Amino acid sequence: MCEKVMIRWDEEYSCYDVEINDPDATVAEFEEACQDLFSGAVAYRRYSESCLGCCICCSERIPVTRIDLLRVYELFHKNDEWDERDFRKWAEGISEIKRIGGCVDVTLGVDECSICRFWVREKGICSIYQARPFACRSYLCAPMSRRFEELRSQIINMGQDDLVPQLCEDVDEIYQNKNAFAKVNSYGDIMIKDICSKRLWRQLTDHRKD
Numbered sequence: 001m002c003e004k005v006m007i008r009w010d011e012e013y014s015c016y017d018v019e020i021n022d023p024d025a026t027v028a029e030f031e032e033a034c035q036d037l038f039s040g041a042v043a044y045r046r047y048s049e050s051c052l053g054c055c056i057c058c059s060e061r062i063p064v065t066r067i068d069l070l071r072v073y074e075l076f077h078k079n080d081e082w083d084e085r086d087f088r089k090w091a092e093g094i095s096e097i098k099r100i101g102g103c104v105d106v107t108l109g110v111d112e113c114s115i116c117r118f119w120v121r122e123k124g125i126c127s128i129y130q131a132r133p134f135a136c137r138s139y140l141c142a143p144m145s146r147r148f149e150e151l152r153s154q155i156i157n158m159g160q161d162d163l164v165p166q167l168c169e170d171v172d173e174i175y176q177n178k179n180a181f182a183k184v185n186s187y188g189d190i191m192i193k194d195i196c197s198k199r200l201w202r203q204l205t206d207h208r209k210d
């Protein structure tokens with residue numbers, strides 16, 4: 001169990017809440033804490049005691065970061081030599097890049113029923129489960145506190161700000177240099193404090209007595 005990031009059920013508000021206990025906590029540790037939650041005996045799920053395999057969560061918008069795409073790429077190209085151009089072409093092929101006004105959204109591609117392309121309908125499973133994106137790993141299928149949702153959003157948004165200029169050359173690189181995702185290839189190298197707004201960081205750590 002990860003001690004640096006604690007996810008617990010909040011009785012008062014009937015939702016899962018998150019607290020950061022260590023300023024060096026990483027995004028990988030947040031992912032781990034989310035996964036640990038449902039490997040325990042009791043969890044308050046949205047629809048039932050265990051996952052129904054209904055794939056509602058896999059029919060939603062699944063935004064991706066460069067690290068998410070790298071994990072999936074590595075799953076399919078285990079023995080290949082790293083090739084930046086091949087990665088980029090492959091990433092464009094499995095993603096959907098939508099432009100809405102000045103904004104660009106990069107999500108996992110979907111099938112004709114708008115379900116994630118990695119969902120295996122006949123078996124009711126995710127075909128890339130061990131490499132699935134951060135958005136999937138941190139989705140609890142349970143009520144989540146406002147700061148929990150906000151932490152997820154801020155991580156995903158910064159990851160998208162890093163990814164978009166790499167896939168769309170005509171987009172300004174305004175955020176890239178200050179971005180915690182720049183030049184790292186693992187969520188274990190990104191500290192949560194480098195992602196959060198000051199207000200959210202205060203909310204996540206205010207309980208600490210140091």
Ligand code: SF4
Binds near residue numbers: 047050051054141
């Ligand atoms: S986690 Fe997804 S597949 Fe499982 S019950 Fe929730 S919405 Fe359905």
Ligand code: SF4
Binds near residue numbers: 058116125126
């Ligand atoms: S990557 Fe897997 S878990 Fe995530 S939306 Fe697709 S099928 Fe579902």
